[in-house]
Amino acid sequence: MEHKLDLVNLLDYVDPSMLDYQEWLNVGMALKHEGYTASDWEDWSKRDGARYRPGECFKKWTGFEGNGITGATITQMAKENGWSPRSSHELDWNDEITYDDDYVVIDKNWIEGKEISEPKTWNPVRELTRYLETLFEASENVGYVTATWQTDDGKYLPTKGNWDRTAGELIQLLNQSGDDIGSVLGDYNPEAGAWIRFNPLDGKGVKNENVTEFKYALVESDTMELEKQNAIMRELELPIAALIFSGKKSIHAIVKVDAGNYEEYRKRVDYLYDVCKKNGLNIDSQNRNPSRLSRMPGVERDGKKQFIIDTNIGKPNWDEWHEWIEGINDDLPDPESLTDYWDNMPELAPPLIEGLLRQGHKMLMAGPSKAGKSFALIELCIAIAEGKKWISWQCTKGKVLYVNLELDRASALHRFKDVYNALGLEPNHIDNIDIWNLRGKTVPMDKLAPKLIRRSLKSNYIAVVIDPIYKVLTGDENSADQMAHFTNQFDKIATELGSSVIYCHHHSKGSQGGKKSMDRSSGSGVFARDPDALMDLVELEITDDLLKQQEAAAATGIYAQAIKKVNFDYFDEHVGLDDQQSVSQMNTHAKRAIPQDELDKVESEINQAIKKVRIRSAWRIEGTLREYPKFDAVNMWFQYPVHKVDDVGILKNIEPEGDSPPWKKNFTKKKSPEEKKKEQKESLEVAFESCMIDGEVTLDSLSEFMGVTPKTVRNRVGAHGDFWIDNGEVGRKPDK
Template sequence: RRRVDYLYSVCQKNGLVLDQACRNPSRLSRMPGAMRGEQKQYLLETNFGKANWGEWKDWVESVTDDLPDTESMAAAWENMPELSPALIEGVLRQGHKMLLAGPSKAGKSFALIELCISIAEGVPWFGRFRCAQGKVLYINLELDRASCFHRFRDVYTAMGLNPENLRNIDVWNLRGASVPMDKLAPKLIRRAAKSGYIAVVLDPIYKVITGDENSADQMAKFCNQFDLVCRELGCAVIYCHHHSKGAQGGKRSMDRASGSGVFARDPDAMLDMTELEPTEAIRTQMKNRAACAACCELLDKRGHGDAYGTDDALSKTQMLAICKDRLGQADLRMLDAEIERAAAHAMEKTAWRIEGTLREFARFAPVNLWFDYPVHQLDSGLLEDLQPETDFRTAGRAGAAKRWAATDKEDTAKKNRKELATAFEACTMDGEVTVYAMAEYMDLKPRTIKQRLKADGGYWIDGEKVGRKEPGYKG
C-alpha cells in the first residue's frame, strides 16, 4: 500500500492524474497473452528500467527534484545570457545581494536611506557611486513610523534634492511586528510581487535573524532567504549588519562583521565602514575652511563678492583681514559668532572609510567620507593618509604591533623624504620651486605636498614657494 501511494504521488506530481478511488494493485498491471476486447496484449520490452524498487525510487526522486538541470557550456558559448544591469555602478547588479557592515554610530541607517533616495532619484550614492533609477522598498525594522518618515525628509533636505520621485520609495514599517526572516520572506514576496521594485532594503537584519549568528549552517539557511527574495522578485536585496566588538583596523574588511563568516562570503557585494581618527592638523584645517566659508558667505551677502579671490578664500587670515576692511562692527560681531558655530560644527563631524569586497566587479579604491548628520559627504583628500585604529588583545601582540608600526612609519618617512628630495631637485630645473610644481611632478594634491614638506622639516614654505632650509635656519 505504501508503494502504491508513492506511485500515485509521483504520477500526480508529474502531471498524470489517476483515479485516487481505485486502490486495487492489480489494476496497475496488464496480462500479456490475454485478449483485451479484440486486441491481444503483449510485452513491448523486458528487462528494462531499474533492478528493484529501491533503485527506481532513488532514480525517480533524482529526476523530479526542484533543482535546475545541468547545462552544456558549448551550447551557451555562442549565445551567452545577458548580465543583469548594474544597480550601483561598479558595485552591485540588479537581482543580487549587498551587505553594508559597520560599527555603531557609523550612520549605516542614514547611508541606506541615502541609497534609497539615490535609486529613487537616479543620482550618485555618496556623490561617488552612480545608481540606476527605479522603485525601492525600505523595510524599517528599528524606528517608529514617525521617526522613519522624518528621517527620510531630513536626508532629502540635507542631500539638496527636490523630492521629484517620492513615488519610487515605499516604506514597510515593521517595528514591533517583525518576524523571523524565514517567515518574513514569503510575506514579502506576496506583497511585493507586482510592485516592480529593483531593490529591497532591510534595516537592520538583527531583528529578523533566525538561529545563532555564529553558526555557519544556521546563517547559511538564513541568507538563503535573501536568495529566495531576489529570485522571486527579480530585485536586489540590501541589508546592514554590525561589526564585532573591538577595533577593526587590524582585520580584513570582510572579517569585521559580527558572527559567522557566512555574512561576509554570502553577499555579492560587501561594503565595510571603519572609523578614522582625524589628526589635530586636519581638524585645524577643517575649522579654517569653515571660517573662510563663513567670511565668503557674509561678504557675498553684503555685496562685497569682488573683494576676494580664489586664493584669498583659502586663507582664514586673509579673509578676516578683508572682512575687517569691508564690514561694520555689527557684521564683524555676527561673523565671530558664525565662525565659532561653524568651527564647532566641523569638530562634530566623524570620518569614515568604505572598502568593498565584490564578486561581480573589480575592487574599488577605498572611499573616505565625513558623516555630517544626517548625511555622508565625500572627503576632498584630507583623510587619504589616515589608517583605522588597530586592536591587539595581548601584550605580546601589542608589542609586536608597535614595533611593526614603528618600522613601517620609519620606512614611510624615509621613502617620503627621498621622493620629496627627488621632486625638489627636478623642479629646480624650471627655476623657482612651487608646491603646485612638486604636486604635478609627484602626482599628488598640493595640500598633501604641504603636509609632507612640513613633516620633513627640511624645507620652508612661503605662500606657494618652496625652498630647502640652510644650516642654522630659524624660520
C-alpha cells in the same frame, strides 16, 4: 467533528500579531460558527505573546452568536498570507485531488513489468502470521472479517467482523491451529475470500475514531496489469511494509505513512496518492480511510490464493521516501554545455549601482555603530528613486522598498525627509519609495521572506533594502550552516522579485582597522562571502591638528564669502592668498569690510560651522565585489544625517582606528577617571548637537547615535548637569 477544510491548519498561515483587534475577534467568531472550540482559538492566539491574555478567548466565546462570520473569513486570511487551495472547491474526503506535473519519477509506458509468483509451498498460517508480525505489535488489536453477505447482483461484501483480539493472541492461536485458519478466525467463504485491517484498533469498533496508530495506508490499482503494478510500486521506492496479491486483478500495498494524528494521516495519504497517480497508478480513492479493510493473506478467493508478495521493500520509512521524492523532483536546472552559448552569450543583468551591483544581486553593508549605516541605506534608496549618485556611484532609477525593522514609523518617515533636505535634492520621485514599517511586528527571516514576496510581486521593485538584519536573524550567527539557511532567504526574494536585496550587519567587537573588509562582519564568514557586493565602513582617526585645520578652513571660507558679498572690491584689492589661509587675518579684514550687525551674523554662522566640524566623523568605505573589479577606497565624512565624500583628499593618508603600529598598541596610555568623565561629557555634547534636528532630541536618538543603551545615556545626562530629561525628550538647560 470532520471538516471539509481544516481551519486550524489554515491558521498556520495567519499571524495573530499582524491582525487588529476586530480581525482577531473575527477569527474566533469564524471558528465557533464552524464548530471548533475556544481552545482552538486560544492555542492560535498564544502566538501573539505581546497581546495574549490567558482565558480571554473563553470569556468572549460565549458571546459569539449569530454574527454571520464564517470559515470563509479564515480561508481568505490564509490566502492573503500565501496559502493556496489544492483545487477550485472545498475538498471532501472522497474527492480526487489533482496537482501540477511534479513528482514524476517514472514513465509507465516504458517500464517493464515484474512478474508475481505464487508461493511454492502453500502455508496459510505462515502467510497470515508473517503479515501480523510485520504490521503489528503483539499488544495491538487487529480487525479482520471472514463473514460476508451477497448483494442482489451477486457481489460478496464484508461485514464489520471482529476487532477485540490482539496480534500476539492471534499469532499464538494460529500456530496452535494445525493450519486451520478457520478454527481461529471463523470459517470464510472461499468464493469471497477474507479481509483484514492494516492499522491497530482500540478494541471497541472499526471506525476511523477507533484507530489508535496511523501507521499505514492502502495503495491499490486494479486498472492495469498486475506485473506493471508490481514494477511501478517498486520503482517508486514506496515504503511498503507488506505487498499482497488480492486473489483477483490488483495488488494491495500496505505503505508506511507513520502519521502522528488523523489530520496528518489525511495529508500524507493525499500526497502519496498524488505521487502514485502521476506515475501511472490509477489509485482507488475509496481506500483512503485508516480503518480500511485490505485482503487477508493466507486464504483463497474464487480459486486463487491471497498471498504476500514481499515485505519491507522500498525506502525504510515515510520521511526518507518523502525526502527522496522531493529531491528527485527538485527545480534545479540541468547542466549546460558552454559550446551552446560561446557565440551567443546571454545578456548580463543591468546595473543597479554602476561599478558595484547588478539588478537581482545582493549587497551587504557592514560597519560599527555610529557609522550611519541606516542613513547610508536611506541615501541609497533616495539615489535609486531619483536616479542620482550614491556616494561615488551612479544608480539606476526605479522603485525601491525599504523594510524598516528598527525605527518607529514617524521616525522613519522623518528621517527620509531629513536626508532628502540634507542632500539638497527635490523630492520629484518619492512615489518610487515604499516603506514597510515592521518595528515590533517582525518575524524570523524564513517567515518574513514569503510575506515580503507576496506583498511585492506586483510592485516592480528593482531593490529591496532590509535594515537591520539582526532583527530577523534566525539561528546562531556563528554557525555557518544556520547562516547559510538564513542568507538563502535573500536569494529567494531576489529570485522571486527579480530585484536586488540590500541589507546591513554590524561589525564584530574590537578594533577593525587591522582586518580585511571580509573579516570585519560579526558572526560566520557566510555573511561576508554570500553577497555579490560587500561594502564595509571603517572609522578613521581624526587628529587634533586635522580638526583645527578643518575648523580654520570652515571659518576662513565663511569670512571670504561674506566679504565678497558685502564688498567685493575690498576683497579683490586687499585679501591675498596667504590671508585666506589665516583665521586671524580674515577676521581683521571682515571687521574692516563688513558692518557690525552683519559681522555678528557671520560670527554666529562660523560658530555653527565649527560645531558641525567637531561633531562629524570620518570614514573609509572599502569593498569586495563579485561582478566588478575592486574599486579604490572612498573616504568620506558623516555629518548627521548624511555622508559626504572627501573630494579634497584631506582623509587620504589617515589610517583607520586600530591600524597603529604594534609598538603603539602595546603601550596605550590608560585614561584617568577625570579624562574618562571629560570624554563622556564631550561625547554627550557632540551627540546632542548631532541629533538636534527640528529642535528636538530624544533619549532613543542619543542612544542610537552614541551606540550605548538608553540607561547609559540617562546616567551621562545626569552626570553632565547641563541637560534635562522629560518623558524621553532631552534638552539643554538655559544659561544662568
